Amino acid sequence: MLNFPASITESDLRLAIVECGRIAYERHLMTSNDGNISARMENGHVLITPSGISKGRLNTDDMLIVDLDGNIISSRPDREPSSETPMHLEVYRQREDVRAVVHAHPIFATTLTVAGLEFPADVLPEVLLTLGNVPITAYATPSSHEDAEVIRPFIKDHNAILLRQHGSLTCGKNLDEALIHLERIEHVAEIYWRAKMLGEVKRVPPEAQARLIELREKSFKR
Ligand SMILES: [Zn+2]
Numbered sequence: 001m002l003n004f005p006a007s008i009t010e011s012d013l014r015l016a017i018v019e020c021g022r023i024a025y026e027r028h029l030m031t032s033n034d035g036n037i038s039a040r041m042e043n044g045h046v047l048i049t050p051s052g053i054s055k056g057r058l059n060t061d062d063m064l065i066v067d068l069d070g071n072i073i074s075s076r077p078d079r080e081p082s083s084e085t086p087m088h089l090e091v092y093r094q095r096e097d098v099r100a101v102v103h104a105h106p107i108f109a110t111t112l113t114v115a116g117l118e119f120p121a122d123v124l125p126e127v128l129l130t131l132g133n134v135p136i137t138a139y140a141t142p143s144s145h146e147d148a149e150v151i152r153p154f155i156k157d158h159n160a161i162l163l164r165q166h167g168s169l170t171c172g173k174n175l176d177e178a179l180i181h182l183e184r185i186e187h188v189a190e191i192y193w194r195a196k197m198l199g200e201v202k203r204v205p206p207e208a209q210a211r212l213i214e215l216r217e218k219s220f221k222r
Pocket residue numbers: 034035084103104105142166167
């Protein structure tokens with residue numbers, strides 16, 4: 001259901017967002033009522049989760065529809081669009097290929113930014129092959145337009161970004177891809193943390209890194 005085509009109906013997209021929220025919440029990638037999820041509809045509008053609601057307990061009629069300028073197209077009187085809507089719209093405006101955006105608060109990946117560490121892009125081959133470097137933005141006040149500003153320089157070339165002392169932003173051609181990127185950054189961040197607890201952190205050998213980067217660049221261009 002999360003691996004949907006561009007021609008998905010609005011009702012199926014609503015179901016996909018509910019499912020994505022449930023998975024992210026149960027995996028502790030979004031705690032409390034943190035995080036937000038959006039998807040691009042076939043007509044170009046964006047379906048987005050409301051503000052102040054747990055993403056683990058969404059209903060299909062909770063989501064709102066906005067256009068790329070942030071104008072509310074469809075809503076309910078008791079719902080406000082996510083306060084992070086400007087950040088989601090920044091992604092859709094810059095990336096025509098993106099149809100889903102997930103902003104989460106993953107524990108280990110966010111901890112890296114609190115500790116002032118760089119993202120460990122070179123410790124696991126699958127990270128080099130799929131994401132490469134994950135940039136960490138400047139600090140921005142959550143729920144303000146600042147979040148859109150700090151991702152602006154990076155989103156053209158990255159499917160995953162960490163927001164300093166806040167969380168993550170991942171995107172893809174559907175919610176499955178955005179969630180896969182989110183799970184991957186959290187997985188490597190946790191392994192890196194555990195390795196640091198044990199002592200030395202080994203990097204992928206430089207020759208192997210070059211090969212993986214070459215393979216990633218080939219698949220990114222396709
Ligand atoms: Zn947030």
